[in-house]
Amino acid sequence: MNGSTLLVLGPRAWILLAVLLCLAAVVWRTALGRSPAQMLLAGTRALIQLAAVALAIGWLSGRGTLAFAFVALMFVVGVWTSGRRVAPEGRWWLAAVPLAAGVVPTAALLLAFGVLPLSALAVIAVVGQQIGGAMSTVTLAGRRIRDELALRNGEVEAAVALGFQWPAARSMVARPVAGEAVLPAIDQTRTAGLVTLPGAFVGMILGGAEPLDAGLIQLLVLVSLLLVNACAASVTLWLGCRGAWHAAGRGGLPGP
Template sequence: MEGSTLLVLGPNAWLLLAVLLGLAAVVWRTALGRSPVQMLVAGVRALIQLAAVALVIAWLSDKGPLAFAFVALMFLVGVWTSGRRVAPDGRWWLAAVPLAAGVVPVALMMFAFGVLPFSALAIIAVLGQQIGGAMTSVTLAGRRIRDELALRQGEVEAAVALGFPWQAARAMVGRPVAGEAVLPSIDQTRTAGLVTLPGAFVGMILGGAAPLDAGLIQLLVLVSLLLVNAGAAATTLWLSCAGAWTRPRTRPRDIPAGKTPR
């Protein structure tokens, strides 16, 4: 195979990027009724950020301890991104809880088993994927639960009137939809090698790694993401049902059964 990349790069690649981003913005505006600026800004930011990150990672390649500082920055950006999606007017910083609940235990297990080496490139690549997966799960689960609780508030109040605690009443509504945030990860894992070839797997094959080794590494990444995303979604459910994202004027536990919160 000629070249070191799967796609042919050059001036046409940059032209195609502009066309794809422009068309995405048009569909986003005309079919979905959203501001095209969001789509355009996302594409430009991705370009700038990827260029900067590539330079930083190259500089960190032989500086293992500093990789954790970069991962911490990634974590903070993930908290800001997910938190502002779930609770734009509330305690958005609490997104750090489900993100950490998903990522930290899995990362510690990978270090403990000796699977993840103390190499800057490995740490950034693996933990970066896990933070990204957890961020997506927190966003999807948090917004889905929030909307469902607002839509079915009457059912929650009815359960409280029957004697259920507020958190348990909310969980009856939120739990069935919280797991939907993990479905994309499950589908990606189920169809790996059949519908999609994950980027890490393809990159290792092109880099000369043995196919079985590449497959095992990609499987570790995919399965670790299942636990990361499930843990993040479960913690998001707990926070949502506890009413932690907002600061209510009257705490649910102070409201007698049969009464509705103000």
């Protein structure tokens, strides 16, 4: 536990972990008026899930076929998480469409070029990051589009009255804000090495990899996430402009 050259682990690390989580819950409650249980539950779940995933990955390391089943489970959880954020009372399962639109073609390109090997650890690590990035993008884009359409509903109806179809009218309002969900990925990529050192890059350097090789791998991950997030946001916009998340007349989206 104390062999890390990045952080000093041990009993004090566990105590600090509890302190950090409690402080985060206090700020979440006092400054933002949210339930501290949300923050505490998130930290507790992360602990349990990371422990379980570490054991699962170790077991899957020599079982390539089962790695894809594990990735499929990650995808289902991502759909549930982002879908319930965007449309908790609607067609939340449609989150599978933008997630797949971002992850599948990007992962296929990595496999086709031979950059991503068909090994359990590589597939889980790389595709898992892509699913996580797409999940965050769908959540942010979907909620931002939903709120913008509800807030500017009058503008959408006015455009329809002028002869626009509903999807086109909604797009005029929603398209400018849909791309905001991709900005964190863009900022992370353009500041890599200046503001932050990505975890995979640091881990490979500490593991003895050549710096240039580690940089190239991290760059591939970051740029692939740009494609994942851009595709996910685009399809989320397409669904939102067609009122696909809710039945007609629900969720602040009137009309067909």
